[in-house]
Amino acid sequence: MKKISIxxxxxxxxxxxxxxxxxxxxPLSELRLFASPRSAGKSIPFRSExxxxxxxxxxxxxxxVFFAAGSSIxxxxxxxxxxxxxxxxxxxxxxxRNPDVPLVIPEINGHALASHRGLIASPNCAATILLMPLFAxxxxxxxKRIVASTYQAASGAGAHLLQELQQETRAFLEQxxxxxxxxxxxxxxxxxxxSALRENGYVEEEIKMADETRKILEDETIxxxxxCVRVPVLRAHSVSANVEFREPFSLEDVYKTVQGVPGVAIxxxxxxxxxxxxxxxxxxxEVFCGRFRIDPTQPNTLEFWSVGDQLLKGAALNAVQIAxxxxx
Numbered sequence: 001m002k003k004i005s006i007x008x009x010x011x012x013x014x015x016x017x018x019x020x021x022x023x024x025x026x027p028l029s030e031l032r033l034f035a036s037p038r039s040a041g042k043s044i045p046f047r048s049e050x051x052x053x054x055x056x057x058x059x060x061x062x063x064x065v066f067f068a069a070g071s072s073i074x075x076x077x078x079x080x081x082x083x084x085x086x087x088x089x090x091x092x093x094x095x096x097r098n099p100d101v102p103l104v105i106p107e108i109n110g111h112a113l114a115s116h117r118g119l120i121a122s123p124n125c126a127a128t129i130l131l132m133p134l135f136a137x138x139x140x141x142x143x144k145r146i147v148a149s150t151y152q153a154a155s156g157a158g159a160h161l162l163q164e165l166q167q168e169t170r171a172f173l174e175q176x177x178x179x180x181x182x183x184x185x186x187x188x189x190x191x192x193x194x195s196a197l198r199e200n201g202y203v204e205e206e207i208k209m210a211d212e213t214r215k216i217l218e219d220e221t222i223x224x225x226x227x228c229v230r231v232p233v234l235r236a237h238s239v240s241a242n243v244e245f246r247e248p249f250s251l252e253d254v255y256k257t258v259q260g261v262p263g264v265a266i267x268x269x270x271x272x273x274x275x276x277x278x279x280x281x282x283x284x285x286e287v288f289c290g291r292f293r294i295d296p297t298q299p300n301t302l303e304f305w306s307v308g309d310q311l312l313k314g315a316a317l318n319a320v321q322i323a324x325x326x327x328x
Contacts, residue, residue, distance in 0.1 A: 002028050002327065003063025005086070007077065009033035009044065009053060012159040013068040013091055016316030022047060024320065027327070032060060035069075061086055064326070066319055068092075082118035087326070089120050089319050093204075096121045096212055103215050106321045107262045108135045113325055120322050125314030126150045126205070126228065127212045130239045132313065133289035133306050136261050137254065138217055141245035141300070146224040148209060148241050152193065153278065154186075155235035155310045161186075165232055186232060193228035203228065236278035237310045244301045254292050254302060263313065266290050276307040287313055 004021065008014040014035070021028065031046055034056045042053040054060060056073070061081045067074045067090045074094035081088055095101040102112035103121045105128055113120060123131075130148055137143070154161040164180065168187040171178035180186060182194075195204035210224040231238075258266060267276040268290030276288035287308035295301035308314055 003030045004028045005032045005061050005065040007034045007067045008069030010035040010039045013315045016311045017066050020320045091122045106325045122319045123212050124208045125310045127209045129237050129308040132287040133264050136257050141247040141249050144246050145244040148226040150228045151231045151238040153233040153235050153310050190231045233278045235311050236281040238307045242303050281307040281309050
C-alpha cells in the first residue's frame, strides 16, 4: 500500500486520475489532493472518504506524486519533491525531452522504468495515439519516415477549452452572441494548433510529436513531420499517419501484427465504409485504429487512422498504468 498525491486534482486530467485509481482498485494507504488556492475548501469523494483539496505545499507531498497541473508547476515542484523522497509521474511536457528522464508508454517501452531516478514523464497525447498501433509494426518493419496529421480535441488544452466549446456551441445553436475565449470562433470551426510557433513554421506540438516518437521508439533516425489541428471535439484525438518502413510488408501481415496488441483495438467495417470516430473512443481505454492501406505512390509505405480518448490513454490512464507498472 502506498501514499499517493495528485497535483492538479481538480483539473480534467487530475479528475480522471482520481477516477481511475478508484475503478482500477489501485492499492493506496493515503490519498492527498492538491490544487490552486481557488480550490481551497473543496472536498472530493473517493471510495468511502471525502478528501480535502489542499494548497500545494512541499511538506505535504508524499509517496508517489501525479503531476497534472502543467509545465510551470512541474518545473517548480518536481525537483524538490524528489529530493524529499517522492517519486513523480509528470503528465506535462516539462521533462519529456530530458535524456535522463524516461518517457514511457508501458505497453511499448515499460522497460525504461528501470532507469528512473524518481521522475517518469508521460508522453504527448497525440504521440501516444499515433504510437499505440504503430510500435508493433515498427519493431517488425522499422519505421523510416512518418507524415502525421492530428485532429485534436478541446480536452487537450484543459478544462477551460472543454467548457468554452460547450458554451459556444450552445450560443451558436441558440443564435445568441457569445464572447469566445479564442481570437476566433471555435464551435463548428477548427484551427491549426496554437502552441508556440517556431521560426521554421512548426508549432511546439508538432515538434513534440517528432522528438517524443524517436525517444519512445528508441530510434533517432526516424523522420517525422506533423500538422496538428484543433477540432471541435470534446475529448478524443484522431491521427492520420503515412509511414514509410525500411522493410517490405503485406496488408495481411499488418493486420496480423496489430491484432491482439495490448491497449489497441481495430475498429472498421469496410463493407459499410465505417471506421473509428472520436465518439467511439470517448470514455474508452483502448486506442482504436483501422483503415490500413498501402500507399501506391511509394514503396513500403502504409497509411492508417487512429483514435483515442485524450484524457484516458492520452494522459490520465497512461500515468496510472506507469504507477501500476512501478508497483509491480
